[in-house]
Amino acid sequence: MKKFKCLHCGHVFEVESISPGLKCPKCLNRFVELVEGEPIKGKSWSSKSFSVPKIK
């Protein structure tokens, strides 16, 4: 379980696993910040904030 905070509306929500289409359930913004939980392995997390790329 990982906890994210929406950078747009500040809504905090939890997800069981990170998916490519992860977004805020409230405002559907894709810019969310990881506030609790382990970072994704193999991915650079130099910044606290990150954006989830949209896969078409």
Ligand SMILES: [Zn+2]
């Ligand atoms: Zn939001």
